[in-house]
Amino acid sequence: MVIDSHCHLHDPALPDALDTLRVGQSLDVWGVIAVGCDAETNARNLALAAAAPKAVWACLGFHPDQDRLGDADLDAVEQQVAEHHARIVGLGEVGLPWYSLEGKADAAERAARGRARLDRLLALAARYDLAVSLHAPHGAAADALESLQRHRIERAVFHWHKAPPEVTARIVDAGYFVSVTPEVVYRERDRALVEQVSLESLLVESDAPWKYGGEFAGVSSGPWLAARAAEEVAKVKREPLEDVMFRLSTNACRLFHLAWT
Ligand SMILES: [Zn+2]
Numbered sequence: 001m002v003i004d005s006h007c008h009l010h011d012p013a014l015p016d017a018l019d020t021l022r023v024g025q026s027l028d029v030w031g032v033i034a035v036g037c038d039a040e041t042n043a044r045n046l047a048l049a050a051a052a053p054k055a056v057w058a059c060l061g062f063h064p065d066q067d068r069l070g071d072a073d074l075d076a077v078e079q080q081v082a083e084h085h086a087r088i089v090g091l092g093e094v095g096l097p098w099y100s101l102e103g104k105a106d107a108a109e110r111a112a113r114g115r116a117r118l119d120r121l122l123a124l125a126a127r128y129d130l131a132v133s134l135h136a137p138h139g140a141a142a143d144a145l146e147s148l149q150r151h152r153i154e155r156a157v158f159h160w161h162k163a164p165p166e167v168t169a170r171i172v173d174a175g176y177f178v179s180v181t182p183e184v185v186y187r188e189r190d191r192a193l194v195e196q197v198s199l200e201s202l203l204v205e206s207d208a209p210w211k212y213g214g215e216f217a218g219v220s221s222g223p224w225l226a227a228r229a230a231e232e233v234a235k236v237k238r239e240p241l242e243d244v245m246f247r248l249s250t251n252a253c254r255l256f257h258l259a260w261t
Helices: 017-026 039-051 071-087 107-128 140-150 165-173 188-196 225-237 241-256
Strands: 002-007 029-034 056-060 090-095 131-135 156-158 177-180 202-204
Touching: 002 202, 002 225, 002 241, 017 029, 017 039, 029 039, 029 241, 039 056, 039 071, 056 071, 071 107, 090 107, 107 131, 107 140, 131 140, 140 156, 140 165, 165 177, 165 188, 177 188, 188 225, 202 225, 202 241, 225 241
Parallel strands: 002 029, 029 056, 056 090, 090 131, 131 156, 156 177, 177 202
Antiparallel strands: none
């Protein structure tokens, strides 16, 4: 059994979240870290965590790569964190914009605004001692690492991690986790990442309801895909699946301060 460390359980593509959890549990995923994108999706995750306290742990997030979200949305999320910090296990997903900068004339301004927003969120994570689930792909990863260290954040994961190996090495040396998705089954870049990083610094996630390619084309997306990712991590590491799943679950518990129950 394993924990799905990053799942958008709030998403309308997973209309019956409790049933989604049941299917996940029958397929080796005993719980999910439910990340949000804005105040509305965060509220859904809080409700789901209350409805299934042994299977859902909520994070409150502000997605850095969604153009529709502005400062008023960030204000609302900050207020939500202040109100609910005792009921959540982390902030996520939060991070830095990357994909939304592509081809934009004002990319530098957008990037600066993104860094300022992440600073506000990391200040909250530090104040309430919360783990951080980061969206910081490719060229954003090094900047996000710098922000984490400046705020002295102790617990963080770079979700769906993609960065040059030297940046990954610095992230792991700093004591942070990196997470792989089911893409590890069919993408060489992710397999190389798993080879590079020790099991002590790895997590698996579905990022459901994201639709994957390869063997997953046409397969419905859900937390269960995290178990398939774990299986592939075990293959790449040439270690027994049960040991690897135990290790990955322990890592998620350490990162998000989950109690073993
Ligand atoms: Zn996500």
